[in-house]
Amino acid sequence: MPNQRNQNTLASLKSALEGVETFYVVDYQGLTAGQLGTLRRQIVDQGGQLIVAKNTLIHLALGEHGDFSSELKGPSAIVLATKDPAAVAKALTEAAKTNDKGIPALKGGYLEGKKVGLDVVTRIASLGTKDQLYAELVGVLGAHQSNFVGILEAYKTKLEESAA
Secondary structure, three states: OOOHHHHHHHHHHHHHHOOOOOEEEEEOOOOOHHHHHHHHHHHHHOOEEEEEOOHHHHHHHOHHHOOOOOOOOOOOEEEEEOOOHHHHHHHHHHHHHOOOOOOOEEEEEEEOOEEEOHHHHHHHHHOOOHHHHHHHHHHHHHHHHHHHHHHHHHHHHHHHHHHO
Protein backbone atom coordinates (compact mmCIF):
# COMPACT_ATOMS: atom_id res chain seq x y z
CA MET A 1 0.00 0.00 0.00
CA PRO A 2 1.43 3.43 -0.93
CA ASN A 3 2.39 5.65 1.94
CA GLN A 4 0.55 8.88 2.69
CA ARG A 5 3.49 11.10 1.76
CA ASN A 6 3.65 9.63 -1.76
CA GLN A 7 -0.12 9.94 -2.13
CA ASN A 8 0.07 13.60 -1.12
CA THR A 9 2.96 14.25 -3.51
CA LEU A 10 1.09 12.56 -6.37
CA ALA A 11 -2.03 14.62 -5.65
CA SER A 12 0.10 17.77 -5.57
CA LEU A 13 1.75 16.88 -8.90
CA LYS A 14 -1.59 16.21 -10.56
CA SER A 15 -2.95 19.47 -9.20
CA ALA A 16 0.07 21.41 -10.49
CA LEU A 17 -0.35 19.85 -13.95
CA GLU A 18 -4.01 20.84 -14.24
CA GLY A 19 -4.46 23.31 -17.06
CA VAL A 20 -0.76 23.30 -17.97
CA GLU A 21 -0.23 22.84 -21.70
CA THR A 22 3.57 22.91 -21.69
CA PHE A 23 6.18 21.29 -19.49
CA TYR A 24 9.71 19.98 -19.83
CA VAL A 25 11.41 16.95 -18.29
CA VAL A 26 14.96 17.72 -17.17
CA ASP A 27 17.88 16.02 -15.47
CA TYR A 28 19.05 18.08 -12.51
CA GLN A 29 21.58 15.66 -11.01
CA GLY A 30 24.84 17.40 -10.17
CA LEU A 31 23.40 20.78 -9.24
CA THR A 32 24.20 22.04 -5.76
CA ALA A 33 21.39 23.27 -3.53
CA GLY A 34 22.41 26.84 -4.32
CA GLN A 35 22.42 26.24 -8.06
CA LEU A 36 19.02 24.53 -7.82
CA GLY A 37 17.64 27.49 -5.88
CA THR A 38 18.98 29.92 -8.47
CA LEU A 39 17.49 27.81 -11.26
CA ARG A 40 14.11 27.78 -9.52
CA ARG A 41 14.15 31.59 -9.26
CA GLN A 42 15.09 31.97 -12.93
CA ILE A 43 12.26 29.66 -13.96
CA VAL A 44 9.75 31.45 -11.73
CA ASP A 45 10.85 34.79 -13.22
CA GLN A 46 9.89 33.42 -16.65
CA GLY A 47 6.48 32.19 -15.49
CA GLY A 48 7.40 28.59 -14.76
CA GLN A 49 7.77 26.18 -11.87
CA LEU A 50 10.39 23.50 -11.16
CA ILE A 51 9.06 20.38 -9.44
CA VAL A 52 11.40 17.66 -8.15
CA ALA A 53 9.79 14.33 -7.28
CA LYS A 54 10.38 10.62 -7.58
CA ASN A 55 10.26 9.34 -11.17
CA THR A 56 7.50 6.87 -10.32
CA LEU A 57 5.28 9.66 -9.02
CA ILE A 58 6.09 11.90 -11.99
CA HIS A 59 5.27 9.00 -14.33
CA LEU A 60 1.91 8.45 -12.64
CA ALA A 61 1.11 12.17 -12.69
CA LEU A 62 1.99 12.46 -16.39
CA GLY A 63 -0.09 9.42 -17.31
CA GLU A 64 -2.73 11.33 -19.26
CA HIS A 65 -0.09 13.33 -21.14
CA GLY A 66 1.57 10.33 -22.74
CA ASP A 67 4.31 7.85 -21.95
CA PHE A 68 7.38 9.59 -20.55
CA SER A 69 9.08 6.44 -19.25
CA SER A 70 12.05 6.86 -21.61
CA GLU A 71 12.60 10.45 -20.39
CA LEU A 72 12.28 9.47 -16.73
CA LYS A 73 15.62 7.67 -16.45
CA GLY A 74 17.86 8.94 -13.68
CA PRO A 75 16.98 11.89 -11.45
CA SER A 76 14.28 13.92 -13.15
CA ALA A 77 12.26 17.02 -12.53
CA ILE A 78 9.41 18.62 -14.40
CA VAL A 79 9.44 22.27 -15.31
CA LEU A 80 5.99 23.72 -15.91
CA ALA A 81 5.71 26.61 -18.36
CA THR A 82 2.49 28.42 -17.54
CA LYS A 83 3.09 31.73 -19.34
CA ASP A 84 5.79 31.57 -22.01
CA PRO A 85 7.13 28.15 -23.09
CA ALA A 86 10.05 29.65 -25.03
CA ALA A 87 11.20 31.84 -22.14
CA VAL A 88 11.21 28.90 -19.72
CA ALA A 89 13.08 26.68 -22.19
CA LYS A 90 15.58 29.49 -22.77
CA ALA A 91 16.08 29.85 -18.99
CA LEU A 92 16.86 26.13 -18.78
CA THR A 93 19.37 26.21 -21.63
CA GLU A 94 21.02 29.39 -20.32
CA ALA A 95 21.37 27.78 -16.87
CA ALA A 96 22.96 24.72 -18.49
CA LYS A 97 25.57 26.96 -20.12
CA THR A 98 26.71 28.28 -16.73
CA ASN A 99 28.31 24.98 -15.71
CA ASP A 100 30.64 22.59 -17.48
CA LYS A 101 28.30 19.61 -17.01
CA GLY A 102 25.46 21.15 -19.05
CA ILE A 103 22.97 20.73 -16.24
CA PRO A 104 20.00 20.97 -16.22
CA ALA A 105 19.87 18.70 -19.24
CA LEU A 106 16.64 18.70 -21.20
CA LYS A 107 15.19 15.25 -21.82
CA GLY A 108 11.91 16.01 -23.58
CA GLY A 109 8.67 17.82 -23.12
CA TYR A 110 5.02 18.38 -23.72
CA LEU A 111 4.23 21.43 -25.84
CA GLU A 112 0.71 22.77 -26.12
CA GLY A 113 -0.92 19.37 -25.86
CA LYS A 114 1.61 17.19 -27.69
CA LYS A 115 4.61 15.20 -26.53
CA VAL A 116 7.77 16.51 -28.17
CA GLY A 117 11.34 15.34 -28.30
CA LEU A 118 14.56 16.99 -27.31
CA ASP A 119 15.10 18.53 -30.77
CA VAL A 120 11.81 20.46 -30.60
CA VAL A 121 12.51 21.68 -27.07
CA THR A 122 15.95 22.86 -28.18
CA ARG A 123 14.44 24.79 -31.09
CA ILE A 124 11.88 26.39 -28.79
CA ALA A 125 14.67 27.49 -26.48
CA SER A 126 16.38 29.24 -29.40
CA LEU A 127 13.29 31.37 -30.05
CA GLY A 128 12.75 34.69 -28.40
CA THR A 129 10.10 35.25 -25.76
CA LYS A 130 6.48 35.70 -26.79
CA ASP A 131 6.79 39.47 -26.37
CA GLN A 132 9.88 39.56 -28.60
CA LEU A 133 8.14 37.45 -31.27
CA TYR A 134 5.04 39.66 -31.12
CA ALA A 135 7.22 42.76 -31.53
CA GLU A 136 8.93 41.22 -34.57
CA LEU A 137 5.57 40.34 -36.10
CA VAL A 138 4.24 43.86 -35.55
CA GLY A 139 7.42 45.27 -37.10
CA VAL A 140 7.11 43.08 -40.18
CA LEU A 141 3.42 43.88 -40.61
CA GLY A 142 4.07 47.59 -40.08
CA ALA A 143 6.83 47.59 -42.70
CA HIS A 144 4.55 45.97 -45.28
CA GLN A 145 1.79 48.47 -44.56
CA SER A 146 4.25 51.34 -44.84
CA ASN A 147 5.49 50.05 -48.20
CA PHE A 148 1.91 49.66 -49.42
CA VAL A 149 1.06 53.23 -48.42
CA GLY A 150 4.19 54.46 -50.21
CA ILE A 151 3.14 52.65 -53.40
CA LEU A 152 -0.36 54.14 -53.19
CA GLU A 153 1.08 57.63 -52.67
CA ALA A 154 3.38 57.22 -55.67
CA TYR A 155 0.49 55.98 -57.81
CA LYS A 156 -1.69 58.89 -56.65
CA THR A 157 1.06 61.37 -57.55
CA LYS A 158 1.48 59.75 -60.97
CA LEU A 159 -2.27 59.96 -61.62
CA GLU A 160 -2.37 63.61 -60.56
CA GLU A 161 0.56 64.47 -62.83
CA SER A 162 -0.97 62.71 -65.83
CA ALA A 163 -4.35 64.44 -65.24
CA ALA A 164 -2.77 67.87 -65.12
